[in-house]
Amino acid sequence: MKGRHSKRRLTAFIILLIAVLAGAVAFLAYLFQYSGVSQAASAQDRHSGDAHYDMDITPYYNEGALFITQTVDFTNGDTELDRIMFSLPVNAYRRSSTAPMDSDEFDAAFTDNYTPGGVEFKSITVNDSKVEWGVSGTREAVLTLLCDVAAGESVSVYMEYYTVMPEFTGAGGFDNSEWRLMDFYPRLGVLDDGEWTAYSPGYVGRYDCAPVGDYSITLHARTEYDVIASGSASITYNQDGWNTWQIDAYDVRNLAIVMRQGGYAYERDVNGVKIRVYCDNRLKARQVVDSASALFERMNAIYEYPYPVLSIVMGDYVTYDEAAGSLILLNQSEDDMDVQLAYLVARQWFGEIVGNDSVAEPWLSAAPAQYSALLCTRDAGLQSQNTIRRDIDAALGITLPGGLTVESETTTFSASTDYNNVLRYRGAAVMEMLDEAMDGDFMDALTTYVRASAFEIANRSDFIDALNSTDGSDWSAWLSETLQGIGKLG
Numbered sequence: 001m002k003g004r005h006s007k008r009r010l011t012a013f014i015i016l017l018i019a020v021l022a023g024a025v026a027f028l029a030y031l032f033q034y035s036g037v038s039q040a041a042s043a044q045d046r047h048s049g050d051a052h053y054d055m056d057i058t059p060y061y062n063e064g065a066l067f068i069t070q071t072v073d074f075t076n077g078d079t080e081l082d083r084i085m086f087s088l089p090v091n092a093y094r095r096s097s098t099a100p101m102d103s104d105e106f107d108a109a110f111t112d113n114y115t116p117g118g119v120e121f122k123s124i125t126v127n128d129s130k131v132e133w134g135v136s137g138t139r140e141a142v143l144t145l146l147c148d149v150a151a152g153e154s155v156s157v158y159m160e161y162y163t164v165m166p167e168f169t170g171a172g173g174f175d176n177s178e179w180r181l182m183d184f185y186p187r188l189g190v191l192d193d194g195e196w197t198a199y200s201p202g203y204v205g206r207y208d209c210a211p212v213g214d215y216s217i218t219l220h221a222r223t224e225y226d227v228i229a230s231g232s233a234s235i236t237y238n239q240d241g242w243n244t245w246q247i248d249a250y251d252v253r254n255l256a257i258v259m260r261q262g263g264y265a266y267e268r269d270v271n272g273v274k275i276r277v278y279c280d281n282r283l284k285a286r287q288v289v290d291s292a293s294a295l296f297e298r299m300n301a302i303y304e305y306p307y308p309v310l311s312i313v314m315g316d317y318v319t320y321d322e323a324a325g326s327l328i329l330l331n332q333s334e335d336d337m338d339v340q341l342a343y344l345v346a347r348q349w350f351g352e353i354v355g356n357d358s359v360a361e362p363w364l365s366a367a368p369a370q371y372s373a374l375l376c377t378r379d380a381g382l383q384s385q386n387t388i389r390r391d392i393d394a395a396l397g398i399t400l401p402g403g404l405t406v407e408s409e410t411t412t413f414s415a416s417t418d419y420n421n422v423l424r425y426r427g428a429a430v431m432e433m434l435d436e437a438m439d440g441d442f443m444d445a446l447t448t449y450v451r452a453s454a455f456e457i458a459n460r461s462d463f464i465d466a467l468n469s470t471d472g473s474d475w476s477a478w479l480s481e482t483l484q485g486i487g488k489l490g
Helices: 001-032 087-092 103-110 283-300 336-346 361-377 384-398 417-435 442-453 459-469 476-487
Strands: 051-058 065-075 081-087 118-125 132-136 140-151 154-164 176-183 190-192 194-196 211-222 226-229 232-237 242-252 258-261 264-270 273-279 309-315 322-324 327-329
Touching: 001 211, 051 309, 081 103, 081 194, 087 118, 103 327, 118 140, 211 226, 211 258, 211 417, 226 232, 226 242, 258 327, 264 283, 273 283, 283 309, 283 361, 322 336, 327 336, 336 361, 336 384, 361 384, 384 417, 417 442, 417 476, 442 459, 459 476
Parallel strands: 051 211, 273 309, 309 327
Antiparallel strands: 051 065, 065 154, 081 140, 118 154, 132 140, 176 258, 190 194, 211 242, 226 258, 232 242, 264 273, 322 327
């Protein structure tokens, strides 16, 4: 039965792929001449207006697909445009050779037949006019619309499309009881002075640079599914075996939705924010509520959490844990589950509230998030502090492939273990040394950084500015030397 289902899905996807490529072939030759990837600007200069997403989503459960209508509204900045660019991460699953996982993750995720995923567009218009469009890159995961947009012009992009979901137990996949909708839709790139940043996913780490947006989502789900999402979700009960969910999320960088059957939900109010944990194991759910609440309270002292709910969905996931806007996927089968929880809670601030170019400067979210996880677990008296301490110390003594430093771009990493050892754990060691060097002023600097860069795309200069403004010193040379030399010194 499973074999027939897989063959049916594969046949449908081949038809999908042919249709997409047929419409885009003439466009690609022109498109490849353009490099849509640029270094993100500073938080003070980059922001040109948030996007607003209106989406209507209908799952086709038997086919492993979604039908989506999507409108994205935004206002152009001061530069005339000849194109609009979107990230399209799910297209990386069109072929097994381009799936955004390292080899260990891939083998664990697809133990039987590989099931592809991707998008088939039915219609795309800009301000009610049809436009030429195409996908680019080896993963076909950057969508470009060719159109002229005047400076200051309001833009409305309308799309109708099918998203075919890859079948695996992890972020961005689905199985018999749970759909994890992450990176499943075209997401507007970052616009800076007429240049777009839109990334295609890689095998290791996050390939992300996204402005915050407001989302209004109508989701039609079978009655047996509960819905957990970024922001708030309300339900209308129907009489036809389906319910209608309204999801509203504001200032969210990455929207995530989970549809799941069964399990338990535990909730606690912390500083006016609901901490909700969804799990099939009552004991683990209660433990995670306790730990997450303690971690959250301490991170909230840096910057008040802007969302009404932080949802944590637990499962036996075979791929990476993931944090999106106000939603966390946590692998409950990992030995270091508590360590990952602390890191992912901190990522709500470093990576989501404060964005960064996760390809060019991945340390800017990974390092302060991991160090914050160490401080929060220590302050809360959690045992996971010992594991984090051990992992940081161990990372400093590991021999790594030549040339890797905390300043390395994501593209230089070929294995998730190296990525974590360098960016998270050696990066945390840099933050710890900085904390000691600033003689008690570092946390004030970190607070300044988050408050100045909230809902923006921050870069290295923004981080250094926060350090310098705190104690009046110039930390640029010290930071460069330490980011380059940590793990090689002594």
